[in-house]
Amino acid sequence: MAFDRRKFLKDSAVTGAGVALAGTAAAPAAEAATGAVPAHRPGKPHKRYALTVMGTTDLHGHVFNWDYFKNAEYADAAGNAQGLARISTLVDQVRAEKGRCNTLLLDAGDTIQGTPLAYYYARVDPITAKGGPVHPMARAMNAIGYEAAALGNHEFNYGIETLRKFEQQCRFPLLGANALDAKTQRPAFAPYFFKKFHVPGAPPVKVAVLGLTNPGIAIWDKAYVQGKLTFPGLEEQAAKWVPKLRSMGADVVLVSAHSGASGTSSYGDQVPYVENAAANVARQVPGIDAILVGHAHVEIPEMKVVNDATGKTVVLSEPLCYAERLTLFDVELVFAEGRWQVESVSASLRDSRTVPDDPRITRLLKDEHAKVVAYVNQVVGRATETLTTAEARYKDAPIIDLITKVQEDVVKAALAGTAYASLPVIAQASPFSRTSEIPAGDVTIRDLSSLYVYDNTLVAKLMTGAQVRAYLEYSAQYYVQTAPDAPVDVDKLTNANDRPDYNYDYVSGLRYDIDVSQPAGSRIKNLTYQGAALDDAQQFVLAVNNYRANGGGAFPYVASAQELWSESTEIRTRISEWVTAKGVLDPKDFASVDWRLTRGGTPVF
Numbered sequence: 001m002a003f004d005r006r007k008f009l010k011d012s013a014v015t016g017a018g019v020a021l022a023g024t025a026a027a028p029a030a031e032a033a034t035g036a037v038p039a040h041r042p043g044k045p046h047k048r049y050a051l052t053v054m055g056t057t058d059l060h061g062h063v064f065n066w067d068y069f070k071n072a073e074y075a076d077a078a079g080n081a082q083g084l085a086r087i088s089t090l091v092d093q094v095r096a097e098k099g100r101c102n103t104l105l106l107d108a109g110d111t112i113q114g115t116p117l118a119y120y121y122a123r124v125d126p127i128t129a130k131g132g133p134v135h136p137m138a139r140a141m142n143a144i145g146y147e148a149a150a151l152g153n154h155e156f157n158y159g160i161e162t163l164r165k166f167e168q169q170c171r172f173p174l175l176g177a178n179a180l181d182a183k184t185q186r187p188a189f190a191p192y193f194f195k196k197f198h199v200p201g202a203p204p205v206k207v208a209v210l211g212l213t214n215p216g217i218a219i220w221d222k223a224y225v226q227g228k229l230t231f232p233g234l235e236e237q238a239a240k241w242v243p244k245l246r247s248m249g250a251d252v253v254l255v256s257a258h259s260g261a262s263g264t265s266s267y268g269d270q271v272p273y274v275e276n277a278a279a280n281v282a283r284q285v286p287g288i289d290a291i292l293v294g295h296a297h298v299e300i301p302e303m304k305v306v307n308d309a310t311g312k313t314v315v316l317s318e319p320l321c322y323a324e325r326l327t328l329f330d331v332e333l334v335f336a337e338g339r340w341q342v343e344s345v346s347a348s349l350r351d352s353r354t355v356p357d358d359p360r361i362t363r364l365l366k367d368e369h370a371k372v373v374a375y376v377n378q379v380v381g382r383a384t385e386t387l388t389t390a391e392a393r394y395k396d397a398p399i400i401d402l403i404t405k406v407q408e409d410v411v412k413a414a415l416a417g418t419a420y421a422s423l424p425v426i427a428q429a430s431p432f433s434r435t436s437e438i439p440a441g442d443v444t445i446r447d448l449s450s451l452y453v454y455d456n457t458l459v460a461k462l463m464t465g466a467q468v469r470a471y472l473e474y475s476a477q478y479y480v481q482t483a484p485d486a487p488v489d490v491d492k493l494t495n496a497n498d499r500p501d502y503n504y505d506y507v508s509g510l511r512y513d514i515d516v517s518q519p520a521g522s523r524i525k526n527l528t529y530q531g532a533a534l535d536d537a538q539q540f541v542l543a544v545n546n547y548r549a550n551g552g553g554a555f556p557y558v559a560s561a562q563e564l565w566s567e568s569t570e571i572r573t574r575i576s577e578w579v580t581a582k583g584v585l586d587p588k589d590f591a592s593v594d595w596r597l598t599r600g601g602t603p604v605f
Helices: 029-033 084-098 116-124 136-144 160-169 234-247 278-284 359-376 398-415 445-451 465-478 571-582
Strands: 047-056 103-107 148-150 192-199 202-212 252-257 290-293 300-306 313-318 325-336 339-351 379-383 425-429 441-444 457-464 511-515 524-529 539-545 563-570 595-599
Touching: 047 084, 047 192, 047 202, 047 252, 047 290, 084 103, 084 136, 084 325, 084 339, 084 359, 103 202, 103 252, 116 136, 116 359, 116 445, 136 160, 136 359, 148 202, 148 252, 202 234, 202 325, 202 339, 234 252, 234 278, 252 278, 252 325, 278 290, 278 300, 278 313, 290 325, 313 325, 313 339, 359 445, 379 571, 398 425, 398 445, 398 457, 398 539, 398 563, 398 571, 441 445, 445 571, 457 465, 457 571, 465 511, 465 524, 465 539, 563 571
Parallel strands: 047 103, 103 148, 202 252, 252 290, 290 313, 425 539, 511 595
Antiparallel strands: 047 325, 192 202, 300 313, 300 339, 325 339, 379 441, 457 539, 457 563, 511 524
């Protein structure tokens, strides 16, 4: 059954319309959820049907196997390949093998952010402009024949207007059963998608896809969604919708969830819902056959989770991000006792590096690609020396100081003439990339974009010295405790408890040591401001990205701190403006030694 856009959406509304449920004349949900196939009786053989569900996730604007930051074909040590042009080839292969009429193609979200291509059509030549272009991701996914996609958290990075325009341009629904209108508490996006698969001599197989997005959106994109949308937990919303889908006659229930399978959250207790809840959903909610997992950027070929209530096995799979893998769920059904029953589900992956680009997709978007390549190769300045993030995780690197210097300057200018103008401005920044490099000589937009890969914006928060100290202690948990006499392996020194690099912060304007021989919580030593021991009562203005300011990473105090100023211009753009204005990128204008790693007072490096 085709998606009824009129039923689910009001394009003129900020958050869209609610949902009117279909009728409930069908097999009871409890019966449908058991998954048990009745014993075969003598007579006619059972009708059987094989369905293949394909899925991608976390595409992040990757249409081609192209690295816009390096201006070259994408390459990594594992030989992976990326992009929807490769996925299109894989999809065509599967459709040829299985029969297109026996396949379904889904995505689990994070589609329109992540590459200069995605940024260009959100901000430089925006799809929201009058007579503006069609988003390249919509064009590619429409051409490949996607049939539904869950909303990812990064769909909201450019605001609801951009998301709604992208939604209009897609010939498939964006699903989000737990993205609710803040006023009505009804779904603001289509919660589910139904499709019938026709079987000769038997009733059609009815497949329902429930889409679930991430509760962390309420934190990470607070500026865009607060007061407009709410994002309750995946478990509770799945428990609400799965029985309804079964009662509507669904023979197969699939979930496309922009939520990892680990059961963990990066935002602590700021939101009372689990960030990576896909396995919880499988375990707690009866009636689900398979879950396409997203958000975590890990590869899960097949995970089996037993439902607590029914004992039925639910199959999960997460294909690698950036269109590097394609998940296949092979669903075997049998028609017995007057209805279709799922007999088995298995999951596997197809690999994008094993196939060439689909020339149809290459031709379709070659002009958009060329525009973006030209854009990112614009020269904006000249560097006096090469700057790199290679050691930025464990050494104070000038290239990260560039970020904090730009943020300090922007916030100081914004607060000039206000009651806070006399307060010292300090700034945070994270070593997002381990491979970013600004070479000596010409500096291009792509060089600076590789340094700041996220579309974060800048916020000014009021903090005390005591709060900054706690902030630094929390950040220092990133390091693995290492005894004073132990050898130091930089590959094992960082990412304690799997903390990602983007949740480790430098803070400029202060001097401090991080003693990695000490347990977490007792590592910040010799913390000074302007040469004197930090006064816990001293007030500071922290120039901080919006992800951190809204609680991303669960750093203490910052989310609840008073906000003095914010803007919608990306930090990446501010860096480009700063370099353009200077003309010359010289470390003497921004580099500073703010921190170092020690063990018992002795520097590690």
